[in-house]
Amino acid sequence: MVFERLLDSLRQLRGAPLTAFVLSGGGNLGAVQVGMLRALVEHEIKPDLIVGCSVGAINGASFAARPDLEGVRRLERIWTRMADGDPDIMPNRRFMPVAVQMGRKGSSVYTQDRLRQLIEDEMIARSFADLEVPFACIATDLDQASEYWFDDGELIPALLASSALPGVFPPVTLDGRRLFDGGVVNEVPVHRAVALGATTIYLLHVGHLDDRAMDDADRPFDVLAHAYWTARANRLDDELSRLPSNVVLHRLPAGEIPRLRFDDFSKGRELMDRAHLSSFASLSLRSPD
Numbered sequence: 001m002v003f004e005r006l007l008d009s010l011r012q013l014r015g016a017p018l019t020a021f022v023l024s025g026g027g028n029l030g031a032v033q034v035g036m037l038r039a040l041v042e043h044e045i046k047p048d049l050i051v052g053c054s055v056g057a058i059n060g061a062s063f064a065a066r067p068d069l070e071g072v073r074r075l076e077r078i079w080t081r082m083a084d085g086d087p088d089i090m091p092n093r094r095f096m097p098v099a100v101q102m103g104r105k106g107s108s109v110y111t112q113d114r115l116r117q118l119i120e121d122e123m124i125a126r127s128f129a130d131l132e133v134p135f136a137c138i139a140t141d142l143d144q145a146s147e148y149w150f151d152d153g154e155l156i157p158a159l160l161a162s163s164a165l166p167g168v169f170p171p172v173t174l175d176g177r178r179l180f181d182g183g184v185v186n187e188v189p190v191h192r193a194v195a196l197g198a199t200t201i202y203l204l205h206v207g208h209l210d211d212r213a214m215d216d217a218d219r220p221f222d223v224l225a226h227a228y229w230t231a232r233a234n235r236l237d238d239e240l241s242r243l244p245s246n247v248v249l250h251r252l253p254a255g256e257i258p259r260l261r262f263d264d265f266s267k268g269r270e271l272m273d274r275a276h277l278s279s280f281a282s283l284s285l286r287s288p289d
Contacts (some may be wrong), residue, residue, distance in 0.1 A: 018048040020198035021063075022190050023056030025183035026206030027165065028260060030055030031079040031268040033204045035275030036252045037063055038072045040202060043283045047202070050135045051193045053182040056204065057137035057162035058119065061155060064135040065125040076272060078122050083268035087114040090168075090263040108170040112160050115169075119156055128152050136196070137162045138182030138189050142171055147185050149192070168262070188236050190243065200248045205236075207254030250286065253278040 021040070023033050033056060046067065052060030062078070063071050082089060090110050125131050128151060136151040139161040150158035161172035161179035171178040182189070193201055243249060255274030258267055 017199040018197045019046070019200040019202070020049040020051060020193035020196070021047040021060065021202050021204060022188065022193050023050070023052040023060040024203070024205040025054030025056055025163075025181065025187040027055055027262055028265045028267075029206040029254075029257065029271060030059055031083075031271035032206040032254045032257070032275040033059045034072065034075045034079055035255075035272040035277075036204045036279045037075065038069075038272075038276050039252070039279035039283055041067075041069050041072055042280060045202065045283070047133055049193060049196055049198055050133050051189055051196075052135070052137045052162070053187055053189055054163045054165070055206075057182070058159050059204075060137065061125065061131065061135055061159055062123060064131040064133040065123065067133050074122065074124075078118065079265075079268040079272060081118070082265040085265075087118055089114050089118070089265065108166075109168055112164065112169050112172075115163070116156065116160060119159060123156065123159075125155055127155050128158075130155070136192060138186055138192070139164070139172075139179040140182055140184040142178040142180055144177075145185075147182070147189075148177065148179055183232075186235070186239075187232055188239060190239055190249070194244060194247055199246055201250065203249060203251040205251060205254065207257045250283075253282050255279075 021037075026032070037059070050060045050064045052058070059075060062075050065071065066074060081087070091114070128135060134151070136149055137158055139148045139150065139158070140146075141148040148161075150162070157172065157174055161174060162182045164170065164172050164179065165181045166184065169181075171180050173179070186192075188203070188205060190201060190203065240249065253275075255271075255278035257274075258270070260267060
């Protein structure tokens with residue numbers, strides 16, 4: 001496979017150790033990762049490998065196609081477009097309460113048509129082989145209840161599968177498999193980067209699994225959301241606690257995250273700016289490798 005040959009070539013060239021960028025899921029908070037990527041580029045930190053989940057798969061693939069400042073500017077344009085409602089990824093949100101939307105018949109509230117069009121408009125690569133940096137992304141195999149990994153073939157169907165949030169978007173069917181958002185099984189796939197040989201990892205996590213209080217959970221939906229958050233946060237803590245001793249992890253700060261509905265993309269500029277300032281300052285304090 002092209003992906004494996006690229007990694008083997010890098011290991012031989014670099015003497016085995018690899019640097020990976022791991023981009024988590026996080027929906028409309030994905031703009032945070034764009035600010036982090038800008039900070040990494042400005043500090044001249046380059047990945048040998050990029051691993052992504054959900055919105056992190058979309059951001060990661062775009063950066064893997066152009067892993068430089070121009071690639072960051074392209075992502076900034078994408079998130080600015082969404083902040084301005086061009087396109088409106090979730091067009092019903094202004095007219096119908098979330099509870100009503102979730103109660104409608106059908107497998108999902110929205111289609112992925114507008115997201116697909118945005119990716120097709122902005123993505124300069126059409127296959128994994130077109131990317132400048134080896135890239136892998138995760139989806140969830142619904143019927144096998146397992147991780148499903150993409151690192152070869154067509155790029156856009158893989159990105160749509162990785163970001164098909166259950167209930168919000170329909171599953172993507174590929175090769176007879178029904179695939180959902182990779183965050184269902186592994187939202188922060190650090191282990192994949194380690195398995196592929198990474199010894200230095202920069203974790204671009206959007207910050208939504210950081211500590212939070214349950215004081216304002218005054219509705220059943222709030223309690224359910226907090227329980228889901230607890231399960232994901234616990235998975236992340238366990239994942240990071242089991243990293244091999246030879247792996248160096250740099251978790252970039254997201255900055256202050258405002259409270260947003262899952263379908264509100266209007267704060268993209270603010271999220272990018274806050275994450276850039278926080279991550280740039282953090283990287284400036286980092287000890288030289």
